[in-house]
Structure formats: structure tokens, C-alpha cells
Amino acid sequence: MTYSRKGMSRRTLIKTGLAGVLATGVSPMIFTRGAWAQEFCNNPTGDTVTIGLNLPLSGAYAEEGADEQKAYQLAVQHLNGEGDGGLINVLTPSALKGNGVLGKKVAFVTSDSQTKADVARAGATRMIERDGAIMITGGSSSAEAVAVQGLCQEMGVIFMAGLTHSNDTTGKDKKRYGFRHFFNAYQSGIALGPVLGQEYGADRRAYHLTADYTWGWTQEESIKAATEALGWETVQAVRTPLGAADFSQYLTPVLNSGADVLILNHYGNDMVNSLTQAVQFGLRDRQANGKTFEIVTPLISELMAKGAGENVKGIFGTSNWHWNLQDPGTVAFTKSFGAAYGSPPSQAAHTAYVQTLLYADAVERAGTFYPPEVIKALEGFEFDGMGNGATLYRADDHQCMKSVLVVRGNESPTSQFDVLNVVREVPREEVDYDPTIFGGELGPAEPAPMC
């Protein structure tokens, strides 16, 4: 043992130091952790709470963005006790009271993401840092969703994804702070495969045109897997730039490729354009390999069907939800939305609305806006009444597990909104899958110390 000149042993010094560290740093963390943790990013202190809407109001998915915006406005009204209450009345179980969230009025700020991932990320950053958004939601592109969800994980702000269909969103790019109500490309494949087999047989040769980003890639992969399992052959899969507008140079090679099915892995305006142009090229009047040439659009919405007009008649695809379903949730939402805007809601609007309510409900159940607690409330939450039947927010990957719709372009529409028919409602058990197949890590729930 050695002594210091001033009579303090090294051991005493270490002991004193340790005691000091405990006294000033660690022990308050142990004893007052809950109180300290309430100081989190954008903890609302006034009588309002702000959510950030990140919407593609221009670009290839602008139409979906505009419809999502309407739905968010409606959701905020309903949460604040205005209007007819919409789905608040039918969500079960529900902690929502129609007096805001935890007694605070809900306000929102909006940013145009332009259907671009970098703009979406910049918009979300601005809404978190400048506008104090407690939660970010919206988007109609998986590239945006993946980018914004990554940012939200870093900032410790919850992201309730809007329309995003890529397997990656809740697969390899999943995040603890990101939640997706919308279904995914893999589930589209499971749902659509049997119907395609039944309608078009097992001996088909498919040509894919695919939007060249995360969603297109995963949809192509999923639909290829589903159709090849039927016995179909994939002739070619060609990537097209997002927002290409004129697809004619990609359609001409289809004509003499030996394919008898064209699968358009496009969405939004891209799908409207590629489908319209494919029909102009006479593909639907064509005979190939002794069969009628067919076009398939694996992900389709009523907005796109409306945009494509007559060209969509008879074409198969899948949807997350359709306003024409007859369950109480769908009827209530269609009524609220139709009365407010004079048209039925799209699937993009539906998922946006539902995500807002689910977040608000989770906050009410958690009793706090503190993100880790809200995350806990959402993970494994089983609910019903939102238009998709009994639904589970799966804890492993934050993917909502629910039924999927196979739809077909209406041959004889009775109105401009009556453009798609639901051919089959594929039950949740059939579209269930092992969350580990797409890899990825959710990451930690503890929020970043600063945002």
C-alpha cells in the first residue's frame, strides 16, 4: 500500500471518486430515470401537439399525396372532437376520447416531399427541428418511407408510414421508430398468385417493367416468386426510371419478346402512363403463344384506376383496402370522407387516416408522448374496426397483419368512382409470413438524447 503525501491512500481516492461519480451521475439515473426520460424530442408542453405530414404533393405520386392530406385533415378533426368522429366510433379497443390526444388539441404541419427521398428527409428534419413535430407521418413511396424512418430512428421521433409497399420498409430497413399499416409486396404476391393461376393458367411467359427503386425491386421479386411457383416463366425484367413519363421505348421490346403477360411494377402516375401506353400499343388486343395477351398491375389503387380510365378494365391487382367494402369501419370512413370531399377515399387516404388514429390511441393507452412507451403500446397491438378486419401490429417488424384484397378493373362501372371490383378478400392467415425472412434489425427504443 502506498500513501500519498497528503495522507490519502489510492484506495480512498478511488472510493471517493466512485462515490462522487455515483452521486453526481449514475444514481440520479437510477432513482429518477422515469422523470428524466420525459425530456425527449419535442415533448409537447403547451395545450397543442403537432404532427408532421410529409406528403408527395407533386411528382409521380402527387395524387396519392393529395388524398392522404385530406385524410389527415379529417383524422385531426375527428381526434379534436369535430365532425362525425369517423372511425373513432368503431375502433376496438379504443382509448380515444375525441378531446385531442392526452387532452391536447392536435395541430399539423405539412411538407411537400415531391416523391423524392432526399426532399422527404429534409422536410421531416425541418418539421422535427423547426416545427416541433412529435410524430412524422405520410409518404406514398417506399424510398421516402425508408429514408424518413431512418431519420426518425436517429432523432427519436415516431414515424407512422403512409402508403409504402416495399418489403424493405418492415424488412431489411425496418426501424424501432417506424410503423407500417399498409400491406407489402410479398403479401401482394401471396394474394395475387392463386387468382392469376386460376384466370390465366399455369403456362404463361411474363415480362416485367419495374420502377427502379426499393419498392419496384421487391415487388418484382415477390411477384416473380409467386408466378414462377405457378409454373410461369419470366422472360425479362426491365427497370424503368421513376417518373419516366413516356414508357414507349420500354414497351416496344415487349411486343416481340415471346411474352404473353406484361406485369407493370409501377405505381401512381407511372402506372397510369405505362398502362395507358401499353394499351395504346395494342397489347391487350394481341395474341401471343396462342393466348390473349394480358396485363397485370400487382399494386393498384382506385386513383390510378380512375386515371387510367377504360384501360384498366379487367386488369388484376391487389389493394390494401377499398371504399366499397361493407364492414362498419369502411362504411363509417367512406361516409365521413365522402361528405367532406365529395369523393370516396383512396387506399392511401385510408392508411393515412388509420395510422393517425392508431398513433393517437397508442399515446392515450401509454399515457405519455414518450416514444418508447408509445412504441410499446403499438407493438403487438391487436385491434379491429378500421376496415381491414382483425389486425395485429406485429411486434417483430412493425408490420400490420391483416387481410389483403385482390381487385379487378370494373368492366361496367356505374360511376366515375366505381372503377375496381373486389374479387377476393384474402384472409390474414393466408398472407402471414415469418418476419425473419427479410432480415433487418429494429434497433433500440431509447430515444436519441437530442433532436
Next chain:
Amino acid sequence: MFEVILLQFVNGLDKGGAYALIALGLTLVFGTLGVVNFAHGALFMLGAFCAVTFQKLITLETVTVDPTQLSPWGTPVEVREPLVQAWLGDFGAVLVNYSVPFSLLLAIPVMLIVGIVMERGLIKHFYKRPHAEQILVTFGLAIVLQEIVKAIFGANPIPQPVPADLRGAADIGAMIGLTPGIITYPIWRLVYFLFSAVVIAAVFAFLRFTTFGMVVRAGMADRETVGLLGINIDRRFTIMFGLAAVVAGMAGVMYTPLLPPNYHLGMDFLVLSFVVVVVGGMGSLPGAVAAGFLLGILQSFASMTQVKALVPGIDQIIIYLVAVVVLLVRPRGLMGRRGVMEA
């Protein structure tokens, strides 16, 4: 393989037609007024929206609310009756069917006025300013125009119908004696190519065979001397600006059935058109047309599966790649004149 190449070639021609028409107008403005007009794409877009406006006008409906029928969301159903058919009978139906070609009748005077107002109201104040300032002001104008269109028509594309008789595809293969059903091409795209060829020929004929055209060509070669001869060359150049606007507008109108127009349409074409003008040679009208078709065809071939397999992503960069090569080998472009933008 022959049929694949032929199809891509035809596809290149119809793309090239649009590029050539826009580049022709750009070059006309640059050659006469010496202005680099970044608002030219917006003129293409305005033309397309003339078609949209015309179609909206002739499909106006009377709306009556029928309280006996309810929509799925519980509001009374609106019953709509088309007005034009009610007034004009069969001709009204023809007008609706052929709304796109008929809207040229609206687009030509509108675009002429837009062009003249644009030149007299804004661009003439920038003649003696540096090119960079001209680019900034015209680019700003393009943004203003597209935001106005966005405010009126919204951000979403508005599809325009192909006339019923011209829908579907023509069997080009059968026409040239090949096996039927192998080489088919959309009729409207063939119409567009023919239309662009006619407009280009008309512009060249106008400049070549009319006195007005001769004076304009003389002014392009030596503005000062023409002015000294007592000819009001400025007035003629203003009209040429209007003419360039009309050409861009007509190109926009006829393009609407191929691509539902949105407010951003002009910007999508603008960059491409500038590349076309640069490749063709600044100020050269034949250069602009030749480069328009050349780049259209190259872009089409670069999108072939076999080519993309060799060089992935080539379809997206081919135009710029060609521009780089042309500028390295022939810095004035394919048919550029000495002294243009070299001062």
C-alpha cells in the same frame, strides 16, 4: 431482330418529333433574338393545357342534384348532362371525340398572344443583358407559369382522349409486306410523327419561301444592316417569338394523348431540348431538327433490353453521353455556325 430494330427506330422517330419541335422553337428564338429562353418548355406545357382547357370547355355539363338517389357516403347523387352534345348534336359528339386536334384552333391564337406578350412584356428588356441573366429571368418565368397552371389545374396529370378512330395500333409490318402482327405501332404516335414533320416543313417553307421569312433570315444573319435598310426587324422578331411559341404549343397539344399533361411537363422536356439544341448547334434550325430525331432514335435504341444488358442504365444517360462526345469532337455542335455564342 429486324423487327425489334425497326420498332425502336419508329419509336425514336415519334420521340424525336417532339424533341425536334421544341428545339426548333428554341433555336428560332435564339437565332432571331439571341435570347436563351428557358421558358420555352413552359410554352410546350401551356400548349398542352390549351388542349386540357378546350376539352374541359366542350365537356361542360349541367349538374342537377337528385335527392332521390344517394351516394355510398349518403349525399344526394349529382346527375350530369353534357352541354355541347345537347346544343350541337352529332357535331358536338365529333368535337368531343376529336377534342385534341380541334384544340389546335384554340392553342394557335392563344400561344401567339402568349408569345408576343412574353417577348414585349419581359424578354425585350433583357436583350442587351448577359446570357446568364436571360437564363435566370426566363427560368423564373417558367416557374411562375407552371405554378399558375398548378394553381388552376392542380398537380395531377389530366389524361386527354385519343380520337376513337385513331386508338389502338397500326400494323406497319403488314403494310410493308411482313408477317402481320409482328410490327405494330400506336396510330396516334404515327400521327404525331407526321404532324411534327408537317410543322417542321411548314416552318422551313415559311422562312425559305416568303418575303417575311427572307427578311427574318437576313435579320438573323445581320440584324444591324437589315435595320439600316429601314426594315422594322424588331417587330418581325417579335412575331417570330410568337411563332416559336405557337410551334411549341402545337407540339404540346398533340402530345397530350401520349402523355397526360401536368404542370411539370415543360421542365421535363426543357433540359432534353437544350441538349438537342446544343448537339444540333446553337442557332442552326436544320441542326435542331436533325439532332432532335437523332437523339430520339438513340434514346430508343439505348432502351433495348439487349443494349441495357451490355451497359446497364445506358437508357438514362445516352442523351448526355452523346452531348459530351459531340461537344468534344465538334464544339459548335453538328451544324453550329461560327461566332454564335462565342463572342
